[in-house]
Amino acid sequence: MPDTERSRRRPEFRKGRPTLTRERIARAALEILGDAGPAELTMRNVGERLGVSPRALYNYVDDRRDLLGEIVAVCQADRPVPRLDPGDWRDSLRAYCRELRGWYRGHPGMLALARAEDLTPFTSPDMLRADDAVVAFFLDIGLSPAAARRAWSVTVLQVAGFAEVWDTWHDRPPPGAEPAAWTGIPPAASDADLPHLRAVAGAAEAPDELFETVMTMLVAGVEAMF
Amino acid sequence: MPDTERSRRRPEFRKGRPTLTRERIARAALEILGDAGPAELTMRNVGERLGVSPRALYNYVDDRRDLLGEIVAVCQADRPVPRLDPGDWRDSLRAYCRELRGWYRGHPGMLALARAEDLTPFTSPDMLRADDAVVAFFLDIGLSPAAARRAWSVTVLQVAGFAEVWDTWHDRPPPGAEPAAWTGIPPAASDADLPHLRAVAGAAEAPDELFETVMTMLVAGVEAMF
DNA sequence: ACCTGAACACCGTTCAAGT
């Protein structure tokens, strides 16, 4: 059997199980993160999910912190690249924000992880390329540098804030909770008099509608910056 | 020495050290939370800060989870009560939002804790009274029930989102970081070409100014709901 | 009544083998 490949590839499988890689380890960790939250993200649990002893992970990852870095890298890899058209900036901006919100929601638990542990040291310049494009877009439609920066800050704030404050709780409500009130404090005792909250309880809005309301506010806010 | 008090009070001190109470334990935990983050919030660290063995805490607190509940209670106790004047609703709303933001910032680490561990089961109806008042205010200025609810949702979103996305990182930047870019990913390598981000780097705004921009957007957004 | 100290099952991580 001649070796047709120039260099022998790393085998994809080993004893029937797929070979461990940094990425596969990170993906297993992301599954745990989404299913059970950051507290359950332990080396032992990751090993168990991969059918391997916790020690085996250390052949690919320096330590838990290094694993966190790989998780960040895996997430950033599929972050949407902005396709923004200055000629149709309102709808462009909305569309990009929707994509970005979807990306946040597609990685449940990541925002919680970022708050629980400091993930900023893992940021690479590559990850800022999308932000650079957004700033370019705001300059392109005619905003001053100060206004462009402000518009960018507010945009990030709206999308990340919505994903964090609203979607995080709404997408995975705690066991007993109804998605009725704001940050997850609805059930309440029935005897407490909260007449006005009760009066508007029926007027609950789907998160998507609320997001569009926020987008309308954002577009109007940017408009006022010219 | 006759007992002038009807019932003997619990002594305030014991062996020179202040007596343990649920609240004092929770306050020690809050100090750790603010100084070192949720990962350092261990029973052993709380005990150490109070000069007591970790076991001693269990005489006042059922377990770590129960301690988290007491922490929530302590924080909620000094949450600002809205003083909203429908006759001057724009400034009223801004002032309340500023207070609310200040409250969030006054309890650093709480938002991170709320994301890391599920704190929603500890919510009591009492805590919703402030929200009820805000909804009443929006109804009072003439919004429909649906609009009032939307206005309330967006208000919470703006303030909590700002505190979480912006203030959290800005108030305690990670060791090596400059508060230059958005969610804490600024330093970057100098070779990477991020020309537009660089172009607006000088136009950085103080968080307070950015918050007022967000408030202006919020007021305009509410105006559009009539 | 309230404390300490030892102990247990968990965590991250390392060391010394195994194949």
Place this chain on the structure above:
DNA sequence: ACCTGAACACCGTTCAAGT
């Protein structure tokens, strides 16, 4: 080259004493 298993210092929590 890559794995397992035992071991260490940590965590939450409990048990059995101490005063």
